[in-house]
Amino acid sequence: MTLEEKYREMTQTPxxxxxxxxxVPTMLSMMVTSFYNVVDAAFVGHLSTEATAGIGVSFAYMxxxxxxxxxxxxxxxxxxxxxxxxxxxxxxxxxxSVGFFxxxxxxxxxxxxxxxxxxxxxxxxxxxPDVVPYAVDYLRYIVLATPFMITSLTLNNQHRxxxxxxxxxxxxxxxxxxxxxxxxxxxxxxxxxxxxxxMATAISQFVCWMLLIWGTTRPECVHLDIRKFRPSGKAYxxxxxxxxxSLCRQFFNCTGAICLNYAAARWADPGSQASAVAAFAVVSxxxxxxxxxxxxxxxxxxxxxxxxxxxxxxxxxxxxxxxAMTFSSLLLFTVAMVIFIFxxxxxxxxxxxxxxxxxxxIRVLRFQCVTFGLVSLPVTTNMLFQVIRMPIRxxxxxxxxxxxxxxxxxxxxxxxxxxxxxxxxxxxxxVTTFFFAIPFSIWITRKLKRGML
Numbered sequence: 001m002t003l004e005e006k007y008r009e010m011t012q013t014p015x016x017x018x019x020x021x022x023x024v025p026t027m028l029s030m031m032v033t034s035f036y037n038v039v040d041a042a043f044v045g046h047l048s049t050e051a052t053a054g055i056g057v058s059f060a061y062m063x064x065x066x067x068x069x070x071x072x073x074x075x076x077x078x079x080x081x082x083x084x085x086x087x088x089x090x091x092x093x094x095x096x097s098v099g100f101f102x103x104x105x106x107x108x109x110x111x112x113x114x115x116x117x118x119x120x121x122x123x124x125x126x127x128x129p130d131v132v133p134y135a136v137d138y139l140r141y142i143v144l145a146t147p148f149m150i151t152s153l154t155l156n157n158q159h160r161x162x163x164x165x166x167x168x169x170x171x172x173x174x175x176x177x178x179x180x181x182x183x184x185x186x187x188x189x190x191x192x193x194x195x196x197x198x199m200a201t202a203i204s205q206f207v208c209w210m211l212l213i214w215g216t217t218r219p220e221c222v223h224l225d226i227r228k229f230r231p232s233g234k235a236y237x238x239x240x241x242x243x244x245x246s247l248c249r250q251f252f253n254c255t256g257a258i259c260l261n262y263a264a265a266r267w268a269d270p271g272s273q274a275s276a277v278a279a280f281a282v283v284s285x286x287x288x289x290x291x292x293x294x295x296x297x298x299x300x301x302x303x304x305x306x307x308x309x310x311x312x313x314x315x316x317x318x319x320x321x322x323x324a325m326t327f328s329s330l331l332l333f334t335v336a337m338v339i340f341i342f343x344x345x346x347x348x349x350x351x352x353x354x355x356x357x358x359x360x361x362i363r364v365l366r367f368q369c370v371t372f373g374l375v376s377l378p379v380t381t382n383m384l385f386q387v388i389r390m391p392i393r394x395x396x397x398x399x400x401x402x403x404x405x406x407x408x409x410x411x412x413x414x415x416x417x418x419x420x421x422x423x424x425x426x427x428x429x430x431v432t433t434f435f436f437a438i439p440f441s442i443w444i445t446r447k448l449k450r451g452m453l
Contacts, residue, residue: 111144401429410425
């Protein structure tokens with residue numbers, strides 16, 4: 001498919017069919033990527049509770065990597081999407097190169113800064129003294145792979161926002177399948193433990209990166225070209241405008257995860273700190289997997305909204321928004337209900353040898369499932385504002401769930417309720433974020449229906 005054929009597809013295909021066409025491969029890639037994080041934890045979990053907690057606290061570092069990758073991926077990708085919709089392909093090509101090579105350099109600098117300071121990094125992430133050695137083992141190869149992990153996220157989002165989600169899916173799914181296979185080889189067969197899980201993730205991320213690079217050579221894609229890497233204030237301003245909401249969202253995801261590690265250890269009963277940290281860690285990975293269903297639908301909707309916003313077809317933007325929000329809400333309620341019912345089996349998959357962790361994990365997981373279906377409205381609204389270049393509104397919604405409405409309750413509720421206050425913090429944040437986002441949703445719906453943007 002040529003770029004001209006891609007333009008016609010994005011601006012003329014019936015909206016529901018187009019969103020689903022783009023959402024299915026994206027949802028598949030998000031699910032598989034999240035699933036191998038679950039598999040990592042499941043393989044390691046049966047080694048010890050401390051090992052489970054070690055990879056759990058390391059997840060915060062991966063969230064920080066995600067923050068940088070999504071910032072540049074969404075920032076450059078949203079701009080590329082609008083420029084292709086307006087048929088300005090030269091500027092789209094320039095942005096693709098700036099959006100890729102900049103995070104590649106940043107990733108290399110981050111890896112260099114932390115690779116010789118892993119114990120300090122583990123403690124910063126919230127690891128207790130008995131957990132630090134396991135966190136260091138997991139972080140070792142993850143840190144070395146940082147440049148490839150960051151730019152894989154960037155490339156995947158550039159592919160997706162050009163309407164080429166299939167190419168991103170090939171890379172992510174291939175890497176995820178390889179990761180699962182290497183986990184099975186390195187951990188139970190070769191006995192490499194937590195370090196084996198880290199090696200498996202690093203190798204698979206590099207293979208994923210190579211496949212995503214190959215995708216940029218396809219005729220339907222804007223190509224990467226080092227000669228078009230022309231950093232400028234204007235380019236970075238556009239990346240900031242398009243990527244700020246993602247940066248805020250991922251920054252607070254990372255900050256929230258670190259604070260949650262500290263809170264779980266602080267308010268747990270003496271001697272059970274590792275079990276508490278491990279319980280919250282496996283619930284976080286489980287809910288990240290569940291979240292991927294909804295995120296896949298919304299990431300399929302984003303390029304449709306971006307292209308048609310650039311083409312000034314606002315009725316198609318509104319239709320895609322309403323369809324994505326409704327469909328993803330129903331999907332989330334269904335997934336949450338299934339997880340609620342099978343919570344004992346889900347937590348037991350990670351580690352059933354620790355009754356205290358199992359009991360706590362089931363309680364935390366079920367509390368989060370009760371309100372999980374409310375997440376779709378703020379996320380879909382946030383992603384619409386992001387792609388049509390309304391970064392302030394998007395950023396305000398972004399900081400809600402894991403920031404504005406999560407961190408204050410996390411510090412206040414345990415003062416009155418102990419560990420139970422930590423348990424209910426996420427449901428409280430989900431409900432509050434839902435009501436906070438409703439006025440934004442009503443406002444943008446009216447604007448789109450009237451064509452007043």
